[in-house]
Amino acid sequence: MAIFTNYLFEFSCIVISIVFGLYLYVKYVAFNYWSSKNVAHPKPAIPFGSLGPVTKGKRSMGQMIADVYAEYKKNPVIGVYNLTSPALIIAKPDLIRFVLTKEFAHFHDRGVYCNEKIDPLTGHLFALPGAKWKYLRTKFTPTFTASKMKQMFFTVKETSVLLANAVEQNAKKSEVIEVKELMARFTTDVIASVAFGINCNSLENPDAEFRTMGRKIFEPRLVKRILGFLLPSVLQFFKIPIIDETISKFFIRAFREAVEYRTANNIVRKDFLDSVIQLMNKGYVQNDNDKSTVPAKELDDQKITLIQGAAQAFVFWIGGFDTSSSTVTFCLYEMALHLDIQDRLAEEINQVLQEYGGVTYESIKAMPYLHKVVSETLRKYPVIPMLNRVCEDDIELPGTGLRVEKGTGILIPVLGLHTDPDIFPEPEKFDPERFDEENIAKRHPYAYLPFGEGPRNCIGTFSLLSSYLRVAQTRLKRTILSIFSRQV
Template identity: 45%
Template sequence: MEALTVILWLIILLIPTIYLFFQKKYSYWKDRGVPYVEPKIPYGSMEVSRNMRKTVDVFYKAKSNFPFVGAYILTTPVIVATDLDFIKDILIRDFNYFTDHGISHNDRDDPLSANLFALEGQKWRTLRTKLSPTFTSGRMKFMFPTVLEIADRFKDTLGELLKTQQTLEVKDLLARFTTDVIGTCAFGIECNSLKDPDAEFRKYGRKHIEQPVHGLFITRLMSIFPKFSKMLRLVRTHRDVTKFFMGIVRETVTYREKNNIRRNDFMDLLIQLKNHASIEGEAGENIDSKIIQKLTFEELAAQAFVFFLGGFETSSSTLTLTLYELALNQDIQDKCRAEINCVLEKYNGKLTYDAMNEMHYVEQTVLETLRKYPILPVNFRKCVKDYQVRGTNVIIEKGTAIQIPVYAIHHDPEIYPDPEKFDPDRFSPENVKQRHSVAFLSFGDGPRNCIGLRFGKMQSRIALIMLLKNYRINLSSKSPVPLVFNPKSFILAPEGGMYLDIEKI
């Protein structure tokens, strides 16, 4: 009986102690005079198990005259940026205070996670400097014929499928196209996923994207508590996915080094960094950084892996959603096709790099897709040293996470009137000039923007040009209207497949 009494007293004393602890933690933003969304014990104001895009959108709508809204994940204070000038400070003007994404990585147990997207500090700066020459316009022009050749194979595969069916699931088909492109351009390997939907490259790439190792709850906690997740040896990559990609990269590197093969592709550049800690620049200059350090094999594999993932998934999702909107908006589809035919006539029917770059309305159509459906709906930054917010007395402390609500900005009617309307003219040069310079963030901005944006835009446009020149895209009875997005996905991806009717012109 006495033991029960003691337990009851402990519980009675513990409850107010816990309450006071949370009250103290949840006074962080109030004490600093920052507007915030009222947290709830114990998960704060952002439930870690909820979809990030929807959660952050709620905070954006709660914006005031202050440049950001305070929030809590559990008891950790985070920032949701709501003012475009403040976002420009973070991404560009005061970038040195916000250099990191704050994405956890574990090079010991999960070597493929230590890639350019997740790396921090000087290690990121050094690698970014060395990898940037891969994505110049000169390199894109060099890779153009390779992408074009795979697009022709894509057309042949499509033609075969249309002999027996009119309604196709285009999401997987487009992912097979972009997988073959990236496999060839990054690894110098024929993936053959257009011929074989179960090809290993496609199988393991799909598994990594569609079947994450952990649910939203654990994944978010890993980013909030990176040291704790490393201690528990938590990983983001399936063991068999790691084994496959590490094996493919090892085979490729060994074969090229043994036979002294140079292909002027992404893998070639990584091999140079592994062996010499530098690369030959566009004009033959030696591009180097203050800290000279050769890439380890594991670091090389991680960069090849993130280029593969970023290249196949983001471009295939963009193409899928573009075709969906063109099926809904036949007038825009007709305008794109008219421009394609007009420019190709000028180039004697041949699609060249210069011809592609003259198709401005086609590019605007892709950009409008990325405006309406930003593949990364939330951008992340971490404050790496104490920072005073411009025009205020508020100090953002080192280690604070900042979330930039890209989807919400792209759907703000004050920035993009009638935001649900699909309108490529939003990206005409005159309309772009009238908007804030960071009103479009599908590729991020500043020194840490998407390094592969040129490549992604190129392969998306080539595929779109090939498709619209030869086929008409229509909705089918199986098309998803309205669109439903996968709530478990880190990126913005439609739930299930994307069925469209494709008609040969």
């Protein structure tokens, strides 16, 4: 018994010493990083560093970074700690341009979780680092041009008619409409069609498998999400997959079946799935203007595998459906609050549609006020409230005297910039005139970043057009907006 008590005592002393040693290390060494570099920073707290408000569920990650930006924005750069890892917020638009564009070679990766072995669907454009990202980005860029968008416009238009019908039915019955859910179903149907070639029809069947999986992906799993975005090394070390196995299996199966169906039935549709299949079969995507009947040489070493193809379809799906459905939801919300803006918008939409004889790709582009309204929505509610990059090689940030070390996480406070009263006076006010040409010209181009910037910006920027279409469709349905206003 006495020996056992002695062992227990010694063991407790060792544990206490280790914990105390770690405490001293974190407090005086790890948390001294930004002080030693003379970088302004909020005081970190053990054990979460700067993430305290996020881990307590009081602020989202984007809001927390915006709060720090608002408090310290006089400084060109601001230090924070993701647990004990130092990360740098870039606060000045000129420096943001330096990171995102001018010195892109030093900051080309996001440094988020990507592990093709444990989690095959994470091998996609958003997460892949270095050469693999560059290869895929170059290959997919032709898929996201205006001419491709025009070819896919038919799907968007067809589905938007179903959306209008669904809204009409709800409105007639004076039912409460969960706008976010309705928009998510609309976007799910569009992207499932163009990325997976599937007619999933979640607008009519809210429990369609694609929609169910969509809900599952965005279920709150705070710890995994924070780690995946800010500290992927922890997940990598413990080999923890970030995507649920059922989701992974579902998407790989759906993608495989779609490819097999198109191949077996010789179906060619000019959509994302077609581009992915071309990359799998030939190693390149044929240019639309290339009418040659002589087949180009297949590039065996550049072909992608079925799993790599599935990962790209997956990112087009998750990248596309929540981003644009949230944007439309917030836009309709603001329209419900501001009937004057809604009326002006409805007038423009009705007039242009009359002129063009209905909804077409060109007519949607000819609606400047709609453009302003959606731009203002993305200012107030940026779907991705902060951008991240990782420093690939030590580099000095001009005008700061700071040499950023390799491996340092970089954060761009998009929400902070968009709600900064020095850049956008009265930031809480919804004012589409901020996107008047003259007002745009007065602002720094890197102070408004809903789609990011530089070579790694959003590949789907064109999708804004499909958001316009959805807002435009609601012109027929003023009733929905007034019902919505009553509920606000």
